[in-house]
Amino acid sequence: MEHLLLRIDREILAAGGKRSRSRAVVMERFFRARKHVTVEELTRVVRKASPHVGAVTVYRTLKLLARMGYAKELDFGEGARRYESNLESHHDHLVCTACGTVIEFKDPDIEKLQDLVTRRHGFRPTAHRLEIFGHCRKCAAESGEGRRG
């Protein structure tokens, strides 16, 4: 973690940027969060540590991390974007439309098929986004949905 932040700072420096205390706090809290955060959520967390940091800096830092490949932008259709660390391997999302629970999953077979389809159309894939919406076990049970379905 410490190492990660140093590495990112070195990369920014090499690209002509400068370090900054605020950005360091944002990055630290972001990678520590380990879940999909909105700017608003992360700003709240950051401000507990450094109350002076503005939401604009959080926006800018997450955009920067995304550009550098350390973060990924997500859209669960809530209106606000979410960001997650891009350090772990790729995965997709199951989103419960009742309670908002988000489950991550990865399926190499789906990935492989996606790649096939894409190339079949002459596309050169760079990224993809798969979100499956539905009801999680708990919410399905509570709303009395049958076992088959």
Place this chain on the structure above:
Amino acid sequence: MEHLLLRIDREILAAGGKRSRSRAVVMERFFRARKHVTVEELTRVVRKASPHVGAVTVYRTLKLLARMGYAKELDFGEGARRYESNLESHHDHLVCTACGTVIEFKDPDIEKLQDLVTRRHGFRPTAHRLEIFGHCRKCAAESGEGRRG
């Protein structure tokens, strides 16, 4: 088409709604468009036929159609939502990040795998969204990208 609009109107009526001339025009142009339209685009088209119709009505009508299951909301990361008719069978999208081209595709195997994964996590799937981003054949060639990925 005529029949479709009648059916929708009857459904609205049954739910306690009323018919409206403006909404009829919006629906007609929407289903006739046969592609992914933004509210702004559709409003322009609608206004050629009925200049008095406001964008708000287009917003409301598309939301209504989506709620009723006749339209689908899409997000290609452009800032503005897009809508498409939900009458044809399900398909996903290849989006060229260079020129904006969108290609539709369907792959039953991917669908099947998605269903499997979802149920494995106890989820009851209701919808999903798969968008693959990349460069289309033409843009890949123009930017001199190799044949291998």
Place this chain on the structure above:
DNA sequence: GCGTACTATGAAAGTGAATTTCATTATCAT
């Protein structure tokens, strides 16, 4: 260390899509 030439910051203003408000109009049931 000290200046200088940058970059980063953050408050406020600005965007732009989408929604809400509300007075008016249209539609349905009687």
Place this chain on the structure above:
DNA sequence: ATGATAATGAAATTCACTTTCATAGTACGC
């Protein structure tokens, strides 16, 4: 027709996000 209520559309509002700009912070030369 009349009354009840849904739909409309212009304007106002909301909300996420971006831009602006004066100020503060940082790296690098001396």
